[in-house]
Amino acid sequence: xxxxxxxxxxxxxxxxxxxxxxxxxxRLLGGLNFILVRDRAGVTQVVVEDAxxxxxxxxxxxxxxxxxxxxxxxEPRAPGGAELRQPKITVDVPVTDESPIEIDKPLxxxxxxxxxxxxxxxxxxxxxxxxKVFRIRAGLLRYIRSFLTDHEFVEIQTPKxxxxxxxxxxxxxxxxxxxxxAVLAQSPQLYKQMMVxxxxxxxxxxxxxxxxxxxxxxxVSEVTMxxxxxxxxxxxxxxxxxxxxxxxxxxxxxxxxxADDLKSLQAPELILKDKFPRYTVAEVHxxxxxxxxxxxxxEKDLIPDEEKWICEHAKKEQGxxxxxxxxxxxxxMKFYHKLADDGQTVLWADLLFRGLELATCPMRENNYQxxxxxxxxxxxxxxxxxxxxxxxxxxxxxxxxxxxxxxxxRLVEKTxxxxxxxxxxxxxxxxxxxxx
Numbered sequence: 001x002x003x004x005x006x007x008x009x010x011x012x013x014x015x016x017x018x019x020x021x022x023x024x025x026x027r028l029l030g031g032l033n034f035i036l037v038r039d040r041a042g043v044t045q046v047v048v049e050d051a052x053x054x055x056x057x058x059x060x061x062x063x064x065x066x067x068x069x070x071x072x073x074x075e076p077r078a079p080g081g082a083e084l085r086q087p088k089i090t091v092d093v094p095v096t097d098e099s100p101i102e103i104d105k106p107l108x109x110x111x112x113x114x115x116x117x118x119x120x121x122x123x124x125x126x127x128x129x130x131x132k133v134f135r136i137r138a139g140l141l142r143y144i145r146s147f148l149t150d151h152e153f154v155e156i157q158t159p160k161x162x163x164x165x166x167x168x169x170x171x172x173x174x175x176x177x178x179x180x181x182a183v184l185a186q187s188p189q190l191y192k193q194m195m196v197x198x199x200x201x202x203x204x205x206x207x208x209x210x211x212x213x214x215x216x217x218x219x220v221s222e223v224t225m226x227x228x229x230x231x232x233x234x235x236x237x238x239x240x241x242x243x244x245x246x247x248x249x250x251x252x253x254x255x256x257x258x259a260d261d262l263k264s265l266q267a268p269e270l271i272l273k274d275k276f277p278r279y280t281v282a283e284v285h286x287x288x289x290x291x292x293x294x295x296x297x298x299e300k301d302l303i304p305d306e307e308k309w310i311c312e313h314a315k316k317e318q319g320x321x322x323x324x325x326x327x328x329x330x331x332x333m334k335f336y337h338k339l340a341d342d343g344q345t346v347l348w349a350d351l352l353f354r355g356l357e358l359a360t361c362p363m364r365e366n367n368y369q370x371x372x373x374x375x376x377x378x379x380x381x382x383x384x385x386x387x388x389x390x391x392x393x394x395x396x397x398x399x400x401x402x403x404x405x406x407x408x409x410r411l412v413e414k415t416x417x418x419x420x421x422x423x424x425x426x427x428x429x430x431x432x433x434x435x436x
């Protein structure tokens with residue numbers, strides 16, 4: 001007999017079927033006994049009345065692997081609307097140790113319980129409710145890949161072991177590399193720009209490593225990033241439009257395809273337009289200062305409370321909880337950013353969603369000589385061996401280009417409405433956690 005998955009059991013009403021999976025729940029009540037068997041598609045209820053079959057389950061714990069043959073009967077109260085009766089049970093892998101996590105009940109995501117949640121993640125993810133987070137995450141990644149492929153982006157994979165921290169910025173993790181010192185990549189920034197010279201449009205979804213000693217709800221040491229880069233752009237607005245369209249496509253499809261899962265996870269109502277509002281940094285400072293009485297007009301970046309405030313403001317006033325904040329001051333620029341014509345601001349925007357920065361979206365400087373000048377102004381040595389191949393890409397012709405570094409973990413967190421970025425990561429890594 002061919003195996004039938006739980007989602008297809010109800011369609012076999014009146015027939016004998018074979019199911020395989022894990023013992024998910026067991027209720028032995030004497031004359032009438034129920035078990036739930038979990039597979040990749042969900043759970044199937046099985047009614048066990050025969051004393052010999054009940055005895056096979058005696059002493060077995062959740063997680064036991066079983067094969068069951070039985071007859072399908074309609075039962076509206078059962079998961080999927082059907083159950084198996086007169087089962088013949090085969091115990092394939094017995095489990096006699098009690099599970100440290102009660103996977104048939106909702107798991108606590110309160111801050112004080114997160115360490116327990118992560119310590120037993122490999123068991124806790126057997127909970128159907130916990131799985132929903134990562135099925136939605138997989139869906140978001142699928143939508144992003146589909147969108148970018150349809151728009152002629154080529155997926156690339158760049159090295160994560162580098163000769164030095166040539167990009168600058170956040171602290172790096174140093175590793176021993178055959179008696180040389182190497183670092184873990186903070187981003188594929190230099191590589192993706194170089195690849196514009198070959199493919200015009202590229203993207204990568206991969207881990208990046210940030211050795212920042214941060215213990216917040218929005219930072220981890222290993223992140224999953226979407227990086228895109230696109231050449232022959234007309235202006236910075238074209239970059240923002242692309243990032244906007246990726247986000248709108250991914251999030252709206254998630255809310256459509258995972259509507260029931262998002263509802264059960266108590267995700268907030270989605271309030272999103274296909275054109276995101278755009279504010280300059282100066283405009284946000286001015287609006288926030290006027291509304292709250294806290295003067296931020298001297299800040300070069302947004303403070304976290306401003307990020308939350310401007311998203312709420314845009315949701316209320318413009319019906320969209322995703323916004324772009326543009327024209328950061330020159331003092332905040334990276335060496336590869338392009339200055340605006342005013343010479344004082346940068347063609348760089350942040351994408352904010354539900355109060356959190358998801359992506360930085362700059363236009364790049366593509367003039368070779370200006371790149372040299374900007375590197376020197378930033379205190380970097382253009383003669384450093386780590387910059388040789390990067391600068392050659394400019395020397396031998398790179399068109400106007402721009403892109404983004406986009407936090408996948410943060411996108412998942414905010415799409416679902418989780419309280420901590422680590423809840424959106426399968427096995428999170430932070431300053432205290434290297435296991436499991």
